[in-house]
Amino acid sequence: MLMTLVLFIVVMGFSLGTRKSLSWPENFVRDTTGFVQSLFYKPAGAIAGFFEDVGNLKDMAEENERLKIVVAQYARDKANYNLIEADNKRYESLWNLTQAQRNKYDYEYHYAQVVSITTEPGNSTLVIDLGSRDGVKPNMSVISEKGLVGIVSQVSKFTSTVKLVTMMDSSDPNSQPPIAATAEGKVDKTFGMVERYDQASNRLIMTRINANDPIAKGDQIISSGIGGVYPRGLIIGTVESVKTSDYGLTRTAIINPAAKYEDWKQLLVVFTPEEGQE
The missing domain is CATH 2.40.10.350 (Rod shape-determining protein MreC, domain 2)
Structure with a gap:
């Protein structure tokens, strides 16, 4: 047990020390862990991304509907404005005519x-x-x-x-x-x-x-x-x-x-x- 404890302390000191590269056991453990994680992470990410895209599509559809309503309201308001502007011009012309005729006749x-x-x-x-x-x-x-x-x-x-x-x-x-x-x-x-x-x-x-x-x-x-x-x-x-x-x-x-x-x-x-x- 004493030998094992000493060996463990030596290995831990070696691992915590400043090094430019990992040891082969560390590389083996990290690569194995990364591979196993990738098997679960990529499908899980794809599934999560799918549901997120569906949510985004729903939001985009709702926003598109709102924009259609805004455009329709703008077109209606613009048409009403053009009608009112045309009426105002006609009334202004009629008013100018009547004033001139009143003053003259x-x-x-x-x-x-x-x-x-x-x-x-x-x-x-x-x-x-x-x-x-x-x-x-x-x-x-x-x-x-x-x-x-x-x-x-x-x-x-x-x-x-x-x-x-x-x-x-x-x-x-x-x-x-x-x-x-x-x-x-x-x-x-x-x-x-x-x-x-x-x-x-x-x-x-x-x-x-x-x-x-x-x-x-x-x-x-x-x-x-x-x-x-x-x-x-x-x-x-x-x-x-x-x-x-x-x-x-x-x-x-x-x-x-x-x-x-x-x-x-x-x-x-x-x-x-x-x-x-x-």
Whole structure:
């Protein structure tokens, strides 16, 4: 026992001493232990990694769902923002127009939402959500922020039908009345009648213009107020060309309409001071 204890102390001292390499028994024990551990550690690590990956996939799927919801909400909010921004721009344009018209002609304007639009050949009309209860009457003018759209043809208590300028045809007795018109800046010198809308060219035709009339290409055409149907100063369009009749007695102007016939949402009904007082 004494010899064994001495040998053990010698071996332990040898093991604890500073050495550059392990002895062969230590190498044998370490390699054997490492090999046995590897047999259990690698499969256990693989199994643990598998379950960890499954957990990560579940987390990724949940995060992906959350991201999809966020993207959908962003798309919805962006669409709503674009709609609100477009509405604000339209309202701003309408407001600027009404302020300018009020300062110049003392008209009142009632906002109207477009309920429906009919663009069938020979029946270009729209319906607005203002009626007799709002003071709307037949032959009142309806405009957009760009210019004249048409006149009220029928009125019920809650809605009104607007006949578009595209229905204008002097040869049709059921068409809306022609527009007595003049040119902005040439009110005392220019006069004519906007009597027809050419479906082929999408242009208004202004006739009965005196041969000496100074009307020219680029002039802005407005209603003159003569005749009592269309209030004075409503924008109709811009002169695209002017031609003289065969006999040289009158001239005809081709007008590019200011109000493009589009998918309107809001329009304005024009109330003159007399109509506003009734």
